[in-house]
Every structure is written in C-alpha cells, then in structure tokens.
Amino acid sequence: MTELKGAWQKTGIETSTTIQTLESTVSSLRARIHFLESGSQAQSDSFADMESRLQEAIRSAEISKQKLVKEESLRRILFNQVQELKGNIRVMCRVRPIFNSEESQVAKLKYPDTDKESKELEILGKEEKSSLGNVTRKAHSFSFDRVFAPESTNEEVFGEISQLVQSATDGYNVCIFCYGQTGSGKTHTMSSSDGMIPRATHQIYETATNLQEKGWTYTMEGSFVEVYNEEIHDLLGNSKDFDKKKHEVRHDEQKKQTIVTGLRSVSLDSPNAVESILKQADANRSVAATKSNERSSRSHSVFMLKLVGRNSVTNETSEGTLNLVDLAGSERLKQSGAEGDRMKETQNINKSLSCLGDVIGALGQGKDGGHIPYRNSKLTYLLQYSLGGNSKTLMFVMASPLEAHLSETLTSLKFATKVHNTHIGTAKKSTKVRERSSDA
Known part of the structure; x- marks a missing residue:
C-alpha cells in the first residue's frame, strides 16, 4: 500500500x-x-x-x-477501497494525559503491544478479597483499531484519522465522535485549539487548494448544534433564543442526508472563519460544575461541515459531510452529586448514551429491515445516517488513567468493544456528472 x-x-x-x-x-x-x-x-x-x-x-x-x-479519480477509488478494508466503523481508545497532581492516583495500565501502533490495553481492576482472605486484581484486556497512551499528542491522534477526513472531500459522509466519562478528555481532543475540529478543517482547506489544478473547486458550510435535555440548540445562534426557538430533525431518505430546521449555516471560506464559530459555539454550550468535573459539558455537541465539490474538467460533482461529535460525559448520579437541574441533565445525558448503545446493538445484529430505535433519543435520531451504514464512522473512547475512575473506565471500554464488533455496511459516496451545456 x-x-x-x-x-x-x-x-x-x-x-x-x-x-x-x-x-x-x-x-x-x-x-x-x-x-x-x-x-x-x-x-x-x-x-x-x-x-x-x-x-x-x-x-x-x-x-x-x-x-x-x-489519476486523481483512480486515487479516490483505491484510497476509499483501502478505508473500507480497515472497517466502516472503527474504534480507537485514548487514555488522557496525567496531571502532576494525579501521579499518585494512577491506575495500573499496560500497553502489551511492542509495535509503534499500539492496539491493546490492559487494566488491572480494583483489589478484591476472597473468602479465604486472598487479595487479587482481575486483569481486563481490550483490543481496538488503535490505542493512544497518555503521552500521545493531538497531532499524533489526528495523524491516524486524517485519511478518514480525506474521504469527506471525496464525497462521503464521515462521522467522528468521542465517548467517555466526564473529565476523560473528550473536549480537549475534539474542540481545543489544536483538536480534531480545527485540524480537520485545516486539512480540508489544504486538500481543496491542491485539487484546484485538477479542476476541482469546493464550497464549505458549517453549522454547530447541541443536544441539551432532549432539545436541539443552535450554537451559532443567540443563546437567549434557545428556549424560544424549536429545531426539528428531518431526514432526506433519497439523499440519505439530515436536515435540522431553522439552523444557521455559515460559509467557511478560511480557517479563521472556523476558529470564529468554534469560539462562539464554546461560549454558548451548556456547561456546569459537578463533583466529577469543574466544567462538565451538559450537552452533546455536533459540528457539521458540508463540502460541495465541482470539477470543471470532468463535469463531476461531489457532496460530502463531516460530522464531529463531542458527547457529554456519562456520570453516575451518586458520584456527580447532581441535584435539581443538574440531576435532570445527568439523567438525560445517560438516557441518550444508553439509546446510542441500543442503536449500535441493533445494528450489530445485522438484520436487514429490522427495527433500529433511532427515535428513542434526539441524539441518535440526529446521527441516524452517521450510524446506519451510509457513513464512515470513527469512535474515540476516552479513558481516565485514575484508579478512582476504574468502574466508569471499564464501562466505557466495554461499550467501545461492543461498537468495535459492529458492522454497519458499506458507505456510499455522493457524486454525479452534470449535463454539459450545449452553448458553444
């Protein structure tokens, strides 16, 4: 290769x-x-x-x-064939960095692979005392498409997913989302200044520029939403209107595309435009302090980038989408100390994550025409085409390295294993050749 x-x-x-x-x-x-x-x-x-x-x-x-x-057309065909061989839904694990103040609280984690591209993670569970008084620790082994240790950087992580981002410019739907407990590093991976969202958009701009000499021109539009307490908010709108303006999810069955009504869409003609909407979205997103995290995201956020390409030489058009999803962290009510509004938020977060698991479980059964419970939550309904076979999907499971978080970490990794064992079919790209004008 x-x-x-x-x-x-x-x-x-x-x-x-x-x-x-x-x-x-x-x-x-x-x-x-x-x-x-x-x-x-x-x-x-x-x-x-x-x-x-x-x-x-x-x-x-x-x-x-x-x-x-x-040659560019051949590259696209062969490149996406290789991506299909890697699996249409891929799962990677990232163990977040360890802070200096946490060095004495770290769980026993091992990375058995000696290869540069680690794919295995082993975690020793909590100490358990047998009836005979013997103390043991059970070893839990997990295997994914890639495992990133705490010392890994966002640059290394993006290097692994950059080829998937490339597929969006080739006319495919691509979805990358982060899953894990509160405080496991999801937002740092996705939305920080050097996270996956700014890196992905920078790569797309570079690719679009390089393809100009091959006849391609691209237009890009971005929108940003959050799913909060089973309601959709436009993060690029006015936060004062969140409770007044209702947004509905609709699906175009023919094009296999998702539409959110009344959503503001911004033309993204430069990397600076992306940075601007990221700042606005971050300011509008629902966050609050809990015992689990001082600034816990109380909503799921979805950055949606639409790419339309036109080739002046072949008269071909392509339409791809890139969805980058930062899921709210799962929390146990007792550990989070949630009360009142915080409790309602936590319950809705956990419900939608549970529904996500149900959808993936149903997809994994592989029954054509079988019922998939997308409508059980706004999150899964919004991501229907990202999960249901017409998308190249990557899930990051984020893991905390701390002993105190072992139970939640193991729960997250077991869920990720379930996803890893799911086959969702073959993605189809959206391209067509326009009729040429007969004008001389």
Whole structure:
C-alpha cells in the first residue's frame, strides 16, 4: 500500500511538473509569435513552423491535464477501497494525559503491544478479597483499531484519522465522535485549539487548494448544534433564543442526508472563519460544575461541515459531510452529586448514551429491515445516517488513567468493544456528472 501511495504521489508530481513546463513553453511561444508578426520577411517565413509548435504544445498540455484528472479519480477509488478494508466503523481508545497532581492516583495500565501502533490495553481492576482472605486484581484486556497512551499528542491522534477526513472531500459522509466519562478528555481532543475540529478543517482547506489544478473547486458550510435535555440548540445562534426557538430533525431518505430546521449555516471560506464559530459555539454550550468535573459539558455537541465539490474538467460533482461529535460525559448520579437541574441533565445525558448503545446493538445484529430505535433519543435520531451504514464512522473512547475512575473506565471500554464488533455496511459516496451545456 505504501508503494502504491508513493507511486501515485510520484506520478502526480511528474504530471504537474510536465503541465507547468508545457504552459511555460506556450507562454514563450506566444511571445515569439507576436514578435515574428512585426513585419520582417525572415520572421514571416518561420511563422508557420512556430504556430505548429505552439499548437502541439497546447495539445500536449491538454493531454497531460486529462491524465492528471484520471489519476486523481483512480486515487479516490483505491484510497476509499483501502478505508473500507480497515472497517466502516472503527474504534480507537485514548487514555488522557496525567496531571502532576494525579501521579499518585494512577491506575495500573499496560500497553502489551511492542509495535509503534499500539492496539491493546490492559487494566488491572480494583483489589478484591476472597473468602479465604486472598487479595487479587482481575486483569481486563481490550483490543481496538488503535490505542493512544497518555503521552500521545493531538497531532499524533489526528495523524491516524486524517485519511478518514480525506474521504469527506471525496464525497462521503464521515462521522467522528468521542465517548467517555466526564473529565476523560473528550473536549480537549475534539474542540481545543489544536483538536480534531480545527485540524480537520485545516486539512480540508489544504486538500481543496491542491485539487484546484485538477479542476476541482469546493464550497464549505458549517453549522454547530447541541443536544441539551432532549432539545436541539443552535450554537451559532443567540443563546437567549434557545428556549424560544424549536429545531426539528428531518431526514432526506433519497439523499440519505439530515436536515435540522431553522439552523444557521455559515460559509467557511478560511480557517479563521472556523476558529470564529468554534469560539462562539464554546461560549454558548451548556456547561456546569459537578463533583466529577469543574466544567462538565451538559450537552452533546455536533459540528457539521458540508463540502460541495465541482470539477470543471470532468463535469463531476461531489457532496460530502463531516460530522464531529463531542458527547457529554456519562456520570453516575451518586458520584456527580447532581441535584435539581443538574440531576435532570445527568439523567438525560445517560438516557441518550444508553439509546446510542441500543442503536449500535441493533445494528450489530445485522438484520436487514429490522427495527433500529433511532427515535428513542434526539441524539441518535440526529446521527441516524452517521450510524446506519451510509457513513464512515470513527469512535474515540476516552479513558481516565485514575484508579478512582476504574468502574466508569471499564464501562466505557466495554461499550467501545461492543461498537468495535459492529458492522454497519458499506458507505456510499455522493457524486454525479452534470449535463454539459450545449452553448458553444
């Protein structure tokens, strides 16, 4: 696969260089023709030869450009075939970094793989005393598509998912979401200044720029919502209107796309535009202090990026979406110390996460036409097409490294294992070829 990728890159570079050289030749020849037409007999005699060479250079440049476009189409096909082989729903685990004040509270975690790309995690459970007085600790082993230890950085994490983000520019629906208990590092991974959301959008801008020479132009629109107490709020709207404005989830069965009514959509023409809406969304998101975390997210947030591409050479269009989801943390009511409004929030959070588990469990049964309980929560209904087979989906299970959080960590990892064993079918990309205009 590495050799194939290298061959693509080498061919693409060589073809691009050829096009640049030929375009330079065309420019030079045009200048010389202009000079030759100035009146000299000798110049006139060589005009026909120069014109012939000019036309040949133009034809060669066009052939090279067509070759480059065909190579890009082949790259897209082969690239997404490789992604399918890796699995349409993938699960990765990240153990959050350890703070200096926590070094004496760390649980016993092991990473059995010796390979650079670790895929296994082993956790020793709490001490248990047998009837004979013997103290034992049960070892729990887990295996995922990738395991990131506490010392891993957001750059390393994104390096592993960047290829999945690429699929969105190729016309696929892509969904990446973080799951885990409160304080396990979900928001740091997704929405921090160097998190997955800003990194993903930066990569998409770079890809769109690089594809311009192959005839592609892209437009991007972003929206940001939260699911709070089974209600949808527009995080790019006015927070004062949250209780007044109702948003409904609707699905386009034909296009396999989700629409949220009354949602503000922002044109994203630069990375700065993304940073701006991230700040606005963060300011509007529902957070509160609990015993589990000083600033606990009380809602699930979903960043939705729509990418529409058009190729002026092949007349092809593509439409992909990238959904980046930061799930609210699961909490046990006793541990969170939730009361009143906080208790209601916690109950709704746990209910929607439970519904997510039910949906994935139903999908895992693999029964065509069987009932999938998407409507049991706003979260699962919103993510219906991200979970139900028309999307490339990646789940990050976030784990706390602390001994005090062992029970919740094990619960999260067992749920992630359930997801990892689920097959949701093959994603389909949204592309079509437009009719060319007959105007000459």
